[in-house]
Amino acid sequence: MKKIHLELPLTKDKVQELTAGDYVYLTGVMYSARDAAHKRMTEALADGKDLPMDIKDQTIYYLGPSPARPGQVIGSAGPTTAGRMDRYTPTLLDLGLTGMIGKGRRTQAVKDSMKKNHAVYFAAVGGAGALLSKCITKADIVAYEDLGTEAVYRLEVKDFPCVVVADDKGNDLYER
Amino acid sequence: MRDIDTSVITETIKDMCLKANIELADDVSSKIICAKTQETTELGKLVLSQLTENMEIAKKELIPICQDTGMAVIFIEVGQDVHLTGAPLEDAINEGVRRGYTEGFLRKSVVGDPLLRVNTGDNTPAVIHTRIVPGENVSITLAPKGFGSENMSRVYMLKPAEGIEGVKAAVLDAVKLAGPNACPPMVIGVGIGGTFEKCALLAKKALTRNLDEPSPLPHIAALEKELLEKINEMDIGPGGLGGKTTALGVNIETFPTHIAGLPVAVNICCHVNRHVTRMI
Incomplete structure (x- = not known):
């Protein structure tokens, strides 16, 4: 198994x-977005509006975290x-x-679109939200705060x- | 006749919400730990050790095991010699869920109308199944259910002629379709018999049974064992990345059914199969 730091x-x-x-x-910045945020982003584009972030070369984490306790960066945060x-x-x-x-x-x-556009799909371990939360060093809501857990977060992650x-x-x- | 104020039910459910979401029941956690020693694939072993580490962090730091802290499913059995006082029972239950999810920093995952989809903000309402039973106690089982696996659940209305082979094929079909989406290793709850809705309820109830307790019916216990072996030969594996740990257990509940039917429900659960029971 090839292990890569990216x-x-x-x-x-x-x-x-x-x-x-x-x-x-993975280390760096990524954005969270799940069902409701995707719907809103698509509607924004259809209306000729901008997305909440410049999406070029970005990574979206399909995530709806649980709330952070005082002192925590984020709550449970699995895919x-x-x-x-x-x-x-x-x-x-x-x-x-x-x-x-x-x-x-x-x-x-x-998958066809990923091939055409050169994109990649990663899987994180489902149901390991407590463990994965430890890799998130900063979390800020950047859009759709009214959606609660489905808001778009800017996340800083380490490893x-x-x-x-x-x-x-x-x-x-x-497909093995 | 015993008087029970429903505020006691509220408080009990509040505590159960936190407990269920932070700490897996021993039957499930011990199966994950055991699978880690038996898994053969490199990725499978890695996923299972992450799940083990995840359980430890969750318990120690009070972080939910999974961010999907589920829709609260509640089975409540009320003794017929109990006189409930105070707030109406369902209001008291929902108040317990509201407090548990808010005070426990659990995720609010419920939308008030399935089509308008506005979050209710407090994870209510719960899905409540009430039974009146003999006695003067109240027994509550809380099973918060995540939807990654719930979405992969299915009902099959088989013909009686399809028999036990049809049941096996249905369960294996549901597991195959669930694959990596349902966060394997999974726990499989199966309901056989009853009507369309009864078999689904049996399947849900089956998920709350201890994984170390096979069905008391010998032919059903044998079916549980056989299906678990067959599922673990499917090479879905931990995280769907391959391996022999695809399911931690198969629990089956049955009920009499109609001469014309053989309903089978397969309720898929991920490895975060949460269930807590308390007696009042």
């Missing part, structure tokens, strides 16, 4: 070096099922999104562990 943002040349099955530790975002994903990939972190299968349409499930060559670790 700095974010995730430029396309970094994506091209990754292969399904690689074990990666949610990525497939629910599939409907919205190709649009974001076309705009330059290069990394996604979640768990579970993606549709062929998403966040995940595995490349689908790469930009069309490989998918779940």
Whole structure:
């Protein structure tokens, strides 16, 4: 198993070096967004408005954390099922999104778009939210605060562990 | 006749919400620890050791085991010699959930209308299943249910002629479809018999049974064992990344059914199979 330490943002040349099955530790900035935030972002684009962040070379973590206790950066923070975002994903990939972190299968349409746009899909361990929260050093809400746990957070992470499930060559670790 | 003020139920449920979400019951945690020593794939072993470490951090630092602290499913059995006083029972239960999820820093994951989708902000309402039973006690089981796995659950209305082989095929089909989406290793709750809604309820109830207690019915206990072995040969593995730990247990509950039917419900749960029971 190849273990790689990778700095974010995730430029396309970094994506091209990754292969399904690689074990990666991510360090840098990423954004959380899940169902309701994806819906809003897509609606914003349809209305000709900007996204809450410049998405080029960025990584979205499909996450809805539990609330932080006093003194904690964030509460439990594991991945949610990525497939629910599939409907919205190709649009974001076309705009330059290069990394996604979640768990579970993606549709062929998403994988085709990842190939075209040079993007990568990582899986973090589902149900390990307490452990993964320890890799998040800063968390700030940047949009849609009214959505509660579904707000968009800017996250700073250090050595966040995940595995490349689908790469930009069309490989998918779940299809063995 | 015993008087119980429903404020006692509120307080009990509040405590149970935190307990269930921070600390896995021994039957589930011991299965994860045991699987870690038996798993053969490199990624599988790595995932299982992360899950073990995750449980330790959660318990020590009061961080939920999983950020999806679930929709609160409550089975409440009220003795028929109990006289409940105070707030109406369902209000008292929901107040317990409200306080537990708010004071316990648990995630609020419930939307008030399934189509309008506005978060209720306090994780209420709970899904409540009430039974009146003999006696003068109140027994409460809280099973917070995450939706990564709930979404992969299924009901199969089989023909009686499909028999036990049909049941096996249905369970294996549901597990295969769930795959990496349901955060394996999974726990599989199966309901066989009853009606459309009864088998689903049996499957949910099955998830609350201790994994170390097989069904008291010999043919069902044998089916649980066989299905667990077959599921663990599917190579879904921890995190869906391959390996022999795909499920930690299969629990099956049954109920009489109609001459024309063989309903089977498969309620998939992830490894964070939370259940706490208290008696008042």
